[in-house]
Amino acid sequence: MVVGLLLGIPLLLDLAFVWFPALATVLLSFTKWNGVGDLHNKACLPNVPSILNNGCLYGIQNYHQAVTIYPEFWPAVRHNLIWLAVFILFATPLGMLFAVLIDRGIKGSRMYQSILFLPVMLSLALIGIIWEFVYSQNLGLINTVIGRNGNNNAIDWLGNPHLNLWAVLVEATWRQAGYVMVLYLAGLKAVDPTLREAAVVDGANAWQTFWRVIFPVMRPINVVIMVVTVIESLRAFDLVYITNKGINGLELLSVLVTSNIVGETQRVGFGSALGVVLLVISLVPICIFLFQTFRSESREGQS
Amino acid sequence: MSDAGMSPSRRTLLRGLAGVAGISVAGGLVSACSSSGSGSGTPSSGSSTGSSGSSGAVSGTVSFGSNYSDPGVKSAFAALCTAATAATGAQIKINTVDHNTFQTDITAYLQGTPDDLFTWFAGYRMQYFAAQGLAQPIDDVWEKIGGNFNAAAKALSTGLDGHQYLVPLYNYPWVVFYNKSVFTAKGYTVPTTWDQYLTLAKKMKSDGLIPFAFADKDGWPALGTFDILNMRINGYDYHIKLMKHEIPWTDPGVTQVFQHWAELMPYMQTGANGRIWQDAAKTLEQKKAGMMFQGTNQVAAQYVTDKADLADLDFFVFPEINPTYAQDYMDAPTDGFMLSKKAKNTDAAKAILEYIGTGAAEANFLKTDQWDVGLAQGLAAPTYDAIQKKSVTEIGKCKSVAQFMDRDSDPAMANAMIAIIQKFIDDPSTGNIATLQKSAEAQAKSIYTS
Numbered sequence: 001m002v003v004g005l006l007l008g009i010p011l012l013l014d015l016a017f018v019w020f021p022a023l024a025t026v027l028l029s030f031t032k033w034n035g036v037g038d039l040h041n042k043a044c045l046p047n048v049p050s051i052l053n054n055g056c057l058y059g060i061q062n063y064h065q066a067v068t069i070y071p072e073f074w075p076a077v078r079h080n081l082i083w084l085a086v087f088i089l090f091a092t093p094l095g096m097l098f099a100v101l102i103d104r105g106i107k108g109s110r111m112y113q114s115i116l117f118l119p120v121m122l123s124l125a126l127i128g129i130i131w132e133f134v135y136s137q138n139l140g141l142i143n144t145v146i147g148r149n150g151n152n153n154a155i156d157w158l159g160n161p162h163l164n165l166w167a168v169l170v171e172a173t174w175r176q177a178g179y180v181m182v183l184y185l186a187g188l189k190a191v192d193p194t195l196r197e198a199a200v201v202d203g204a205n206a207w208q209t210f211w212r213v214i215f216p217v218m219r220p221i222n223v224v225i226m227v228v229t230v231i232e233s234l235r236a237f238d239l240v241y242i243t244n245k246g247i248n249g250l251e252l253l254s255v256l257v258t259s260n261i262v263g264e265t266q267r268v269g270f271g272s273a274l275g276v277v278l279l280v281i282s283l284v285p286i287c288i289f290l291f292q293t294f295r296s297e298s299r300e301g302q303s
Numbered sequence: 304m305s306d307a308g309m310s311p312s313r314r315t316l317l318r319g320l321a322g323v324a325g326i327s328v329a330g331g332l333v334s335a336c337s338s339s340g341s342g343s344g345t346p347s348s349g350s351s352t353g354s355s356g357s358s359g360a361v362s363g364t365v366s367f368g369s370n371y372s373d374p375g376v377k378s379a380f381a382a383l384c385t386a387a388t389a390a391t392g393a394q395i396k397i398n399t400v401d402h403n404t405f406q407t408d409i410t411a412y413l414q415g416t417p418d419d420l421f422t423w424f425a426g427y428r429m430q431y432f433a434a435q436g437l438a439q440p441i442d443d444v445w446e447k448i449g450g451n452f453n454a455a456a457k458a459l460s461t462g463l464d465g466h467q468y469l470v471p472l473y474n475y476p477w478v479v480f481y482n483k484s485v486f487t488a489k490g491y492t493v494p495t496t497w498d499q500y501l502t503l504a505k506k507m508k509s510d511g512l513i514p515f516a517f518a519d520k521d522g523w524p525a526l527g528t529f530d531i532l533n534m535r536i537n538g539y540d541y542h543i544k545l546m547k548h549e550i551p552w553t554d555p556g557v558t559q560v561f562q563h564w565a566e567l568m569p570y571m572q573t574g575a576n577g578r579i580w581q582d583a584a585k586t587l588e589q590k591k592a593g594m595m596f597q598g599t600n601q602v603a604a605q606y607v608t609d610k611a612d613l614a615d616l617d618f619f620v621f622p623e624i625n626p627t628y629a630q631d632y633m634d635a636p637t638d639g640f641m642l643s644k645k646a647k648n649t650d651a652a653k654a655i656l657e658y659i660g661t662g663a664a665e666a667n668f669l670k671t672d673q674w675d676v677g678l679a680q681g682l683a684a685p686t687y688d689a690i691q692k693k694s695v696t697e698i699g700k701c702k703s704v705a706q707f708m709d710r711d712s713d714p715a716m717a718n719a720m721i722a723i724i725q726k727f728i729d730d731p732s733t734g735n736i737a738t739l740q741k742s743a744e745a746q747a748k749s750i751y752t753s
Contacts, residue, residue, distance in 0.1 A: 070749075138582065265431065
């Protein structure tokens with residue numbers, strides 16, 4: 001009875017707040033609806049003003065329009081993938097490096113730890129504003145220091161669509177590295193020190209000790225960090241939204257969903273279709289993670 | 304570790320849910336109270352007399368949803384409401400919501416439990432919500448206040464079905480600003496034609512000035528440049544038809560607009576997509592830039608904020624390009640008030656709208672405002688400064704005024720154009736113009752029809 005209740009309540013909450021909205025999004029993505037009035041199950045009429053064509057079934061038109069005529073769609077997909085790649089190849093390894101260095105007890109490690117962790121405690125909105133001061137064209141730190149803050153030679157860090165994604169990724173990395181560092185540091189502290197001693201006795205150098213002994217032992221924490229990295233890069237939103245509302249070179253799928261669904265004239269169906277695309281992309285790493293977890297669990301169960 | 308980390312967050316989640324539920328319960332109670340209050344407050348006295356509408360005949364409380372969230376306008380609006388209560392006898396309960404939040408939530412707000420009256424904008428933006436039955440026609444109010452406004456103001460307040468849905472409060476013009484001292488010192492004269500405009504820009508550039516301060520990081524400011532070029536080259540009717548997608552975006556007229564803009568680009572402040580308009584206005588304040596095309600609501604207001612020399616600021620209307628349309632039109636966005644469909648205290652709300660639709664009410668609201676102007680005919684508020692007096696004159700000279708692209712078109716289309724115009728600013732070449740026009744047309748088709 002108690003167990004049933006304890007399991008049932010979370011399950012109901014899960015159904016109500018996760019599965020139902022997800023399913024509703026999928027269903028809405030096949031409609032054309034501006035959020036006013038009711039949905040009905042009649043097909044949309046061709047070549048009729050949108051205002052008379054509301055709440056109707058639209059088939060796969062939303063998806064078709066997204067991939068063919070919506071100019072922001074493919075850049076957004078590309079930017080999400082770049083974001084993921086930078087996090088996996090750069091931000092996360094950087095955080096792990098910081099953790100390993102601090103764990104070795106270098107001088108002033110507590111100070112470094114605090115400095116590197118500081119960005120994690122700030123809200124992303126605040127981080128966006130802090131970096132605005134660094135990147136601003138005529139008044140910003142970088143351009144002033146390198147002497148390119150004039151009106152003809154200023155570098156437009158946040159406005160140039162070829163530069164701004166990278167500029168924002170520096171902001172994101174600044175925070176993500178500190179986040180990963182703290183997670184990894186906790187993992188490193190938990191490693192049994194006798195393992196290191198044994199490795200040293202066996203004649204392993206620092207490099208070998210880390211890769212052959214410590215890293216494999218830390219598998220659970222590595223998985224957590226991998227998941228955090230993927231989640232953080234797919235849900236990226238705050239920084240670009242603060243910077244310029246996610247336009248002009250900073251398009252991300254999360255921003256496109258928001259800009260279509262939240263607003264004066266909503267394109268709920270179209271925005272939902274974009275949301276489903278993001279859901280499908282998210283499912284790939286989630287499935288890999290679940291597959292790995294279940295496989296290792298069943299292996300442990302056998303042994 | 305992960306378990307220990309999870310449980311508090313689950314608990315906070317539950318607490319959060321309880322909080323949300325509590326709020327919604329409280330909200331329900333509040334709305335229940337106000338509805339019962341208004342039910343007893345308007346016992347047939349107002350409704351039976353119908354169109355009597357005389358002052359003091361109404362009672363009860365009217366709720367007023369306001370997006371006037373900045374401190375200055377908030378207190379001006381409160382003063383307006385106090386005056387309205389004094390004039391009509393109806394109590395007003397103001398619910399202020401942050402400006403941007405109010406706009407993005409408008410659909411849900413009007414379908415949920417909206418206030419009786421709410422702040423909104425003229426143009427297609429008003430017509431869109433009126434056409435979907437989310438606002439009530441107020442033709443009877445206009446029968447009484449109609450004499451206070453000219454035909455253009457009435458047209459701005461009229462829905463697609465020919466009924467009135469809005470009572471306007473103020474508007475402001477989009478014009479070319481400059482510092483008088485700079486023009487005097489360098490001997491510049493105000494240009495009235497396209498050629499003079501370009502010549503002046505060229506001269507400013509050789510004098511070491513940025514001819515046009517320009518910023519478009521927020522996306523919307525540059526839409527104003529498109530609007531004015533389109534109205535100067537193709538006229539008001541063409542512009543409005545384009546905004547409603549009755550003319551395709553691939554039309555040669557649109558190409559001409561972009562071509563003229565491309566001629567201006569060498570004289571406009573570079574890196575506009577990374578600059579906020581406040582910073583562009585600062586380059587004008589510092590006399591590093593010669594001119595800036597934007598609304599008085601932004602440039603003059605920024606001068607006041609920065610304590611710059613407002614007395615030195617002056618403006619001229621955008622020069623003539625096509626003699627057929629001369630300088631007959633401009634963007635003059637209008638803000639006003641609407642009556643929601645679900646309003647509970649309709650009679651009192653209409654009485655308040657009648658009061659607001661007078662010159663006296665507008666002058667009262669504009670007491671502390673140094674950049675907007677009222678719409679009532681012949682209104683010369685005693686507090687007007689030089690910019691406001693000139694605004695009234697120049698708006699009055701126009702044969703028609705547009706409202707701004709994001710008010711005259713479907714906002715989804717305005718969003719599409721924000722991206723397109725930013726791409727144009729990055730690359731104003733002829734080849735890119737053609738590509739952008741095609742993209743605009745494809746998106747317009749998906750937004751307006753299907």
